[in-house]
Amino acid sequence: MDAPEPDTPFAAVSSQATRFGQIYQAYLDKSTPYVPYRWVGTGTVFVLFGLRIIFAQGWYIVAYSLGIYLLNLFLAFISPKFDPSLEQDEGMEEGSSGLPTKEEDEFRPFVRRLPEFKFWYAATRAIVIGFFCSWFEMFNLPVFWPVLVVYWFILVALTMRRQIQHMIKYRYVPFTVGKKRFSNAK
Template sequence: MNGENGEVGDSEEPVPLPTWRSNLHSKFQYYLDRSVPHLLRRWLMTIGVAMIYTLRVYWVKGFHVVSYGLATYVLNLLIGFLSPNVDPELEGLDGASSPRKDGDAYRPFERRVPEFRFWYAITKAFIVAFVLTFISVLDVPVFWPILSSYWGFLFVLTTKRQIVHMIKYKYNPFRIGKPKYKGN
């Protein structure tokens, strides 16, 4: 703007930081969108990132609290990945939805956390945890066997609850596609 009268002039140039950030975000989103169909390559890359993180933690022999937080976050994502988008327990209480019979119609399993978001969140989590291993303040001294056993206990409880939920409401998140008729 030019001084007092508030006219827009040619002397105003775009601020370089926002445009640089916008361009970087556009390029990142472009490559992220292009990676969608490459399921195996994406997961192999994530396994590579996880191995680099594991080697870093092993090499410095520390950051057990960061690893515990990472493992808990990944467990939370896994439970979301294995859970249906609409919880059958809550669907019956809704009242707005019509009651369904077991053989009413085929409804495919829809995840609470889709595969791409699951992959993206896990990859980001490992990268952030890797960066956190370079901050020495976060290397809190803990007795890691107790932390590991507590996480194992947490894992068993949450997966048991999820498996019981799957059996109770008869859904299988590992089935791919619509069931096929097999004849006599």
């Protein structure tokens, strides 16, 4: 395919789209260090979405789909990038373990499968899309919403139980409270 000529309308639209994409990316890059503010904004949009669903009395499938997607994002956020169960299986063949098992072993920090920024960005984008979908009648499918709520809570309980068992078995904690401090005990 030949590249479009600079005089065509397609080239002008393409250059404008590229320019807007660069501006959007620049704002995303500037927002990176402001973690609490980003999450407050996301929480605000989520509350607006919830209020929209409650007051409109509909779009339960949209809310349920959003809940499932956010659950999957959260599971990826608290999961290690390299699965210790797979590394342990491979390590048994090679004679080395993926996680430190003795005091002398090297410390390896927790590396997430889904980094915080990507988690925030995907969650915010999904909530905005869900909010947008809640304004169109074609997404308002008639369902008995209490069944969806109960099913979602069962799904959360089962998946979190499995994830917590995995954390206990392979001894990792996906959250750090702060920098570890050492005292000089003399």
